[in-house]
Amino acid sequence: AQSVTQLDSQVPVFEEAPVELRCNYSSSVSVYLFWYVQYPNQGLQLLLKYLSGSTLVKGINGFEAEFNKSQTSFHLRKPSVHISDTAEYFCAVTYENAGNNRKLIWGLGTSLAVNP
Amino acid sequence: DSGVTQTPKHLITATGQRVTLRCSPRSGDLSVYWYQQSLDQGLQFLIQYYNGEERAKGNILERFSAQQFPDLHSELNLSSLELGDSALYFCASSVDPTSGLYNEQFFGPGTRLTVL
Numbered sequence A: 001a002q003s004v005t006q007l008d009s010q011v012p013v014f015e016e017a018p019v020e021l022r023c024n025y026s027s028s029v030s031v032y033l034f035w036y037v038q039y040p041n042q043g044l045q046l047l048l049k050y051l052s053g054s055t056l057v058k059g060i061n062g063f064e065a066e067f068n069k070s071q072t073s074f075h076l077r078k079p080s081v082h083i084s085d086t087a088e089y090f091c092a093v094t095y096e097n098a099g100n101n102r103k104l105i106w107g108l109g110t111s112l113a114v115n116p
Numbered sequence B: 001d002s003g004v005t006q007t008p009k010h011l012i013t014a015t016g017q018r019v020t021l022r023c024s025p026r027s028g029d030l031s032v033y034w035y036q037q038s039l040d041q042g043l044q045f046l047i048q049y050y051n052g053e054e055r056a057k058g059n060i061l062e063r064f065s066a067q068q069f070p071d072l073h074s075e076l077n078l079s080s081l082e083l084g085d086s087a088l089y090f091c092a093s094s095v096d097p098t099s100g101l102y103n104e105q106f107f108g109p110g111t112r113l114t115v116l
Helices: none
Strands: A004-006 A010-014 A019-021 A023-025 A031-038 A044-050 A056-058 A064-068 A073-078 A087-095 A110-115 B005-007 B010-013 B019-024 B031-038 B042-050 B053-057 B064-068 B074-078 B087-094 B111-115
Touching: A004 A087, A010 A019, A019 A110, A023 A031, A023 A087, A031 A064, A031 A073, A044 A056, A044 A064, A044 A073, A073 A087, B005 B087, B010 B019, B019 B087, B019 B111, B031 B074, B042 B064, B042 B074, B074 B087
Parallel strands: A010 A110, B010 B111
Antiparallel strands: A004 A023, A019 A073, A023 A073, A031 A044, A031 A087, A056 A064, A064 A073, A087 A110, B005 B019, B019 B074, B031 B042, B031 B087, B042 B053, B064 B074, B087 B111
């Protein structure tokens, strides 16, 4: 079965430091990849997505992610974080060969805590 | 604001009771998804409806059921509630999951259910 693994459940980091949140997926078939962000007491919001084309994807709030097919990874990065980036980050995958119905497969989330 | 609305925002009830959560998708979206988010299980896909018909089932308990009405709003019914059902319940919508194209899911703000 397809799965998504977020390798770190919690990532503490100081303000203005760089951060990388790691995500690996299980399948080698064509995939669509997403990062969603959930700020405290809010719903999920799409941060960025990879559908095709350039493997480096830029999203909102200065985040970017790189699709690495050989390593089946889609790690999220930001060169300098702010306190306001404190949130839960979810990696998700949908598989292109899923027929007419694509389900999002979710990772368990990574809690990013930015400290002053 | 994603355009997806959920009511109520908070719900507190007792074990053994039944509740109904309501979701209105974005204008034009035909598909509705329900998710449960709890601390120990993360984000779990429950069920998906497309244009009034059940499309996919995830980890939904038999005590739970859902439907999508002709006006495309959806309700999630939770019965014989247990303490472990306490969670955030999210609804998401997308345009058409069967078109062969990627359709982003837009999430509502969630309903926080507390079972005492």
